[in-house]
Amino acid sequence: MLALLSGPVGEAVAKASGYAGKALSENTRRAYATDWSLFSAWCEAGGVSPLPAEPLVIAGYLASLAGQLGRSGLRRRLAAIAEMHRRTGHPVEPGHPAIRMTLRGIFASHGKPARPAAALTSAEVKRLLASCGTDMAGLRDKALLLTGFAGALRRSELVALDREALRFTSEGMTLQILRSKRDQEGEGATVGIPRGLNPLTCPVRAVEEWLRRARIEYGAVFRGLSGRGVLEGRLDTKSVWRILRKRAELAGLTVDETERLSPHGLRAGFITEAYLKGALDEQVMHHTRQKSIATTQGYRRRAKITQDSPARLLDL
Secondary structure, three states, rough: HHHHHOHHHHHHHHHHHHHHHOOHHHHHHHHHHHHHHHHHHHHHHHHHOOOOOOOHHHHHHHHHOOOOHHHHHHHHHHHHHHHHHOOOOOOOOOOOOOHHHHHHHHHHHHOOOOOOOOOOOOOHHHHHHHHHHHHHHHHHHHHHHHHHOOOOOHHHHHHHOOOHHHEEOEEEEEEEOOOOOOOOOOEEEEEEEEOOOOOOOHHHHHHHHHHHHHHOOEEEOOOOEOOOOEEEEEOOOHHHHHHHHHHHHHHHOOOOOOOOOEEEEEEHHHHHHHHHHHOOOHHHHHHOOOOOOHHHHHHHHHHHHOOOOOOHHHOO
C-alpha cells in the first residue's frame, strides 16, 4: 500500500523512510549490509528465501558459522538479519526458541571467553608516548593518544574532530562532539580536558603543538601524513588502530592474552583509572557520555575486581 502513495503523503512517507534509515550509525549500516549480503547468498545457495526467513533457517545459518565466529560476531549477524526484516515489514523475533536454543548450544560447544580491550591507563599511555618523537608523525600520534585517553573518546569521535570544535583556555580545552555511537539523535556533547601538571604529557599542550606545527586552522584535526610529512586527508577509524599498534610495537607494550590491544583501551583505561582514583558514577558517565548506569558499573566492577575483593580481609 505504501508503495502506491503519491503526492504530499507519499513524499512524507519517503522522507520518513529516509530518516529511519539514519537511525543507525554509518559504520553499523555498512556492517549490517555486509552481513545481510552474506546471509542472502547462503540462503540462495540453499534454495530458500532470505526474506522473510523462517526462524529455523536463521538458526541453521548461525549453526553453519559455529566455530568460525565468536559470540559478538554471531550476535551481529543475527542483529543484521533482524534489522532487515524489521525494515521490510517482516519482523523476526531473535528470541524465538529455535534461534535462542541454537545460539545457547553454539556458545556451550564453541564459546570462548570474551577478550575485552586491555585498559590502557596512564602508565601504559606514557610508554606509548615515549615512542613518539618530535617529527610530524610523532606529534600527531602523541596528540591523538592523549586526546583519546583524557577525553575517553571513541575512535569515531577522535577522527571526526574538527579544529572548529576545539576551544582553548588557560584552564584547558573543550571538544564539541557533534555525534557519536550512542548519540544517533545528534544531540551532541561537550567534553572538557584540563591542562596536565606535566608539560610532557599534557593533552592540551600536545594538541596545541600539533596544530601549530601542522598549521591546521580549520577542518580535520587528525590527518594522514605522506612519507615526507606532508598533510593528507582525515584519518579513518582503522588508522587509529594502526597508529596504536605501531606505537605499542615500538614501545614493546604487550597485553595479557586474555585481553586485546584496541583503541577502545584508551577509553577503558580512563574509566578504570578514574574509578581507582575515587571518581563517582555520575562523573564518569558525564565525561564518557554513557547512557546506561549498568555499562558504567560494569567498568567499575572490572576496575575494582582486586581492590574490592573480600579476600583482602584474609590474614595472608
